[in-house]
Amino acid sequence: MNQSTMFNVTELRATSQAQAEQRAAKGIVFVLDDDPSIRSSYERLFTLEGFVCFAYDSAEALITGRTIDAERLNGPRCLLCDVSLPGKSGLDVQEALGSEQAMMPFIFISGVSSEVEVVQAYRKGGYAFLLKPIDISELLATVSSALVLSGNRQQESAELARLQAMVMQLTERERAVIKLVLEGCTNPQISDRLRIALRTVKVHRQHAMQKLGAKNLVELTRTALRSSILC
Structure with a gap:
């Protein structure tokens, strides 16, 4: 490979990565289905919709491959998962990856599922349960x-x-x-409780508010409550 060709390949890879990152920003859809024709259909559909799509034929492939495949991509994501699979089922995948559902909602698809399976999927944090035949508009x-x-x-x-x-x-x-400020104490009260000079209290308070990006007590309170650390 000559130097010119090497530059072209590098440029092509950079372009492909940039396009993938742009698509990922819109959404990353992981698909788990053992039927190759259905996987291909989903891949075409979601690609046409502008998403990044990774499709897997087994629970094991999804569990081991999803992190590697999307390693360099950032963006919202979800999992479209068939319930009935050879080996580990879709519900088994939910059990294995349950902690990821907060950032990657699980959408289950099934042709024939019992009420128990549907209830189990929702009770364990499933986002949606769609029954076949799938309506494309509803799916999207x-x-x-x-x-x-x-x-x-x-x-x-x-x-x-x-x-x-x-x-x-x-x-x-x-x-x-x-x-102590958040407890409603005044500067003199803080000075007494911490046994430090009033001027020192004011300095610490000013420095702390600057570090927290708070311009007033309202912003300070909001930051403290949202961080759940100072409360």
Whole structure:
């Protein structure tokens, strides 16, 4: 391979990655179905809708492959999962990946399912349960709403991480001052309780509010409540 060809390949890979990232920002749909024709149909459908789609033929393939396949992609995601599968069922997958449902809502599909299976799927955090034959409009609407939910939860998680990072910047004394502020104590009261000078209280309070990005008591309270650390 000559140097020119190497540059072309590198550029092509970069372009493909950029396109994948753009699609992932709209949504990543994981599909689990043992029927190859159905998997292909889902892949075509979701690709045409502008999503990234990864399809798997078994629970084992999904469990081991999903993280690797979407390793470099960020975006809302959901799982479209057939309940009846050879080996591990869709409900077994839910059991194995249950902790991921908050960020990756599970949508179950089944031709024939008992009420027990439906109830079990919902009780364990399933987002939706669709029965075959699937209405395409209903499927796309369900997937879209699941991706919106996933995106909102990802944003909430990122915001919480940002707030927690700000709180971690506080010194032990700044934390103590802010906790008393949130309890409704005045600066003189804080000075008495912590046995430090009033001026020192004001300095700690000012520094803490700057670190937390709070301009006033209302913003400080909001940050503290959302971070669930200072309360």
